[in-house]
Amino acid sequence: MENGQHAHIVKYKTFVVVLIVLLVFTFSSVGVTQLDLGVYSVTAALIFAVLKSILVLMFFMHLKFDKKIYAVMTAGIILLLTIVILVTFLDYLYR
């Protein structure tokens, strides 16, 4: 980061735009779950949550601007969690 390497300064405006998108996603997820979509409302709410967390990770947590290794490690942890969730549900669905 600093120390002579790249100290990327993110513009205030970028953060404002990201916040607006995050708020739009939040209200969309509230809106979509008010409709009676059954199983799809769960899916929709979770898709919005995933989109929001990607924005927070990339911009607020600087993953987009930092060294790639942080993004790679984060992706690895998310992959690990996904696999554990998948295996747990394979067990419960087919036991």
Next chain:
Amino acid sequence: MTDHTQIDEHRDDEGAKTGMWIFIFTELLLFGGLFIVYSVYRYLNPMAFHMAAEELDIFIGTANTVILLVSSMTIAMAITSIQLKRKRLTLILMGITVLLALLFLVNKYFEWTGKISHGIFPGSEILHQSSQGEILFFGLYYAMTGLHALHIIVGVTFIGYVMWLVKTDDVKYDDYVILENSALYWHLVDLIWIFLFPLFYLIT
């Protein structure tokens, strides 16, 4: 030789930040485990979870989501402003973050006391007469939002401490990794709430 060069020699910003990320990964796995517990019990008790989730106030949940998202933005902006050598603005932005965090806790307090006054809390008479699924839902609700609220309190303390360091110029434009780390921690708290909110409040 000034103090400055000596401090620089013993600094490892990259290491400090990597350590923070690894800590964040352990937190993600901790909450990830809780989310798995939640989803499995939800899968096993769909109707009870559906009914119990309707007890929660979507308005308070949405308000707290907005509060956390805005506070995440202000702490992210604080890093930009310290890089631009604007100390006063940095302190103001961090102060706003802390105030919003406290507002979140106030909301949480009213939400919890509301539930408790209705007799919904672990071990209460009313819950004992409810179904197994509802007991599980509210147990998980208190445990997961409680653990999250604990993280909010830790985050406020951490950011408050870094505010002091900014004030005394121990954190400044060329040395601000601890501010970055406190911001990362705060975003983690936000990240967890992004999933807690739909799972407890929205999916009814």
